[in-house]
Amino acid sequence: MMKGLRCDLHVHSCLSPCAELDMYPRKLVERCLAVGLDAVAICDHNASENVAYVRRCAEGTPLTVLAGMEIASREEVHLLALFDKVEEILPLQEWISRHLPGRNDERRFGCQAIVNERDEVEGFCDRLLIGATELPLQAIVEKIHGLGGLAVASHIDRESFSILSQLGFVVPGPPFDALEISAETGIRGGRLRYPELESFSFITSSDAHHLREIGRAWTAVRVETVSVKELSMAFRKQAGRTIEE
């Protein structure tokens, strides 16, 4: 049976150096449920170590947690990779980590905490997550698709770290499954601003770095359940699945 579900496919956790430390798994799940989300994708910068713990916190609740990552390409374009399960994102994580130079300077960029479902710090990631990978955008999109995930261009309306700000075009370009419009602009604002991108599915997300930002935007999707397969069908308007605009 088809349902209208609220998905926020771009939320950071305390693993992102620029996110607040209160974004640890249990609090994240509590906040997602409190604002009425049905699904969330945890997308930390070039990292995914907290996804498994967020999923554990959501066990037994109505919240679906997708395994995600916000990757920075060599061109400094941000894009989201979305998978159903932690195991599916591991090969991508391994590849991204291998091509992400530098070590984090906690005092300059912030702390990168891996926190478990019992609010305990498991450790600190020492990779320079705020940096960009050495990988071209096209190769990252192909890798995500090869592993069975979805690739979404992040906040295309932003003046930095977006495909439009960095490259100035979406088409012709990598075959994104959808384009994300930031919470400030929203899907309707995006449609007005980018009539040339009519053929793409748009989503909007909170891109929350603070707990209070969760709930400021979400994408309403008509699907049977929130999964990569169902979202892919919604992006392509197949079998009654759609993104509600």
Ligand SMILES: [Zn+2]
């Ligand atoms: Zn971003």
Ligand SMILES: [Zn+2]
């Ligand atoms: Zn982000």
